Amino acid sequence: MSKIMTVDVLSSIKGAQPSETVNKLFEVIKNANLTNNNSFNNNHNNSVSLNELRDDIVIPSSDLEKQIIIENFPKEKNGYLVVSKVIEE
């Protein structure tokens, strides 16, 4: 997206502004000294090997699970989820 987006738009929070307190935290990072610029993201210990990927299988939900999921949707009409009007832009 070429358009510059403000933080309130990025965050979907009306009128949100950056916080002074949080900016102080970011300043510390900006000014921190890195001893090694090449060490970006070396911490790969939690990555999953290809051999360990789980099987791509469909596990059906139980009836109770389905019922609770339906209960959680705030708006329902004739058994369907009601979505707000789609943005036209």
Next chain:
Amino acid sequence: MDSQIHKIHQQLVNQDITCTALVQSKLDALKPNTNHTVNALLEEKALELAAKVDAKIANGETIGLLEGIPFGIKDVYMVQGTLTTASSELLKNYKSAYTATAIQKLLDAGAIPLVKENCDSFGHGSSSENTIFGAVKNAINPDLVGGGSSGGSAVNVAKDYTVFSIGGDTGGSIRQPAGYNNVYGLKPTYGRVSRYGLMAYASSTDCVGPIAKSIEDIRIVLNVMSGKDVKDQTTYASAEITPEAIKSSDTIKTVGYFKNFIESDAIDSEIKADFLAAIEKIKAKGIAVKALDFFESNTLVSTYYTLAMAETASNLSRLDGTNYGNRIEAENLKETYAVTRSENFSEETKRRIVGGNQVLSQGFSDEIYLKGLNLRDQISENFEKDFNEVDIILSPVTPSTPPKIGDSLKDPLAMYLSDAYTVGFSLGQLPTLTVPQGTATGLQITAAKNNDELVLKFANFLKDTI
């Protein structure tokens, strides 16, 4: 204190008490709820499960060690059919469709869930004041905060409302409230316990862990929850920790501590003096003590919050009133999302989402987010070097004692800095245990990755030493 789990198990087996009476007494204690620890009581289910345990005992059947033991669950865990609110306005009516792996393992072992516990909304806070259910009051002094974000869980254990509780620790959310309420709280090695069914805050540091009154109870609950889970591919297989393995501390020869934590101007003078006195007692037992260099507290806190905010902005983007939560309708979908999120998130959560989107956005990501990732790697490398020289790192849990209720909300920076001693170990994904000894808010014991056993071993040593 001795193991509460063993004691209650024996009472049940000997039929000195019934499980129903035990569960009812805990529910009766939780109901008045003057410490604001309860988001929802699971009364009906708990009594139904207790009756089954009683029937089993009456039939002469053997029961497992955790069978019939009442416990509490921080309200960020999915437990099928229960409200899982994350103490937030947005999810106050949200019902879990499934059960978190860690909780399911406890249920399979026969433990009885009593309560969904109050906490900072989405884990965002270090005081458990950032909640729609009222600020959690400290178990020792109700004018003070319960600590966060697993405040309700720590207070329930401290007040004996639950035998143990399951908290969640991202930057210190188990260890800090455990310290504020004088109980044990463990953040296991990242990946030892499955995060499946824990509401995601910052996925790279979120950990499931127990809070209890004894090392033995921490050990029992940790063993049950640990293990590889196909539903969380960051989990790994771990060996069971036996009671014998943590009895003797002969293998621990050297303990380290970070100089800059103790020499800092920010540390309370009493906590500093108590910490140094604890160090002297350890030396007197013939263990070598080494002062270590580490990153400045400000760098640790800033690195942690930068990464945690980036992850929470991403994780919470699904909470928009359409996928999850209370929707507030507006003229179109975009406005609906914006109004829903503006009205339903707390100020602290919004501050973190906005901060996270700032660092992930063009122009900021290189100089802040990517640099933060780089700093995290350096912090991890630093730990690896340290653990070539020392077996254990000891530190205070917090630089000061718990604040009064209301103070943290007025000063977010002070709240972030109260995590100065806990966040570093989270970034390193290291096992760290709060023990209720040594200073007013306890001590933290840390070992290298996957050395949770060593942490418990040293805790047993400290129990007899200071």
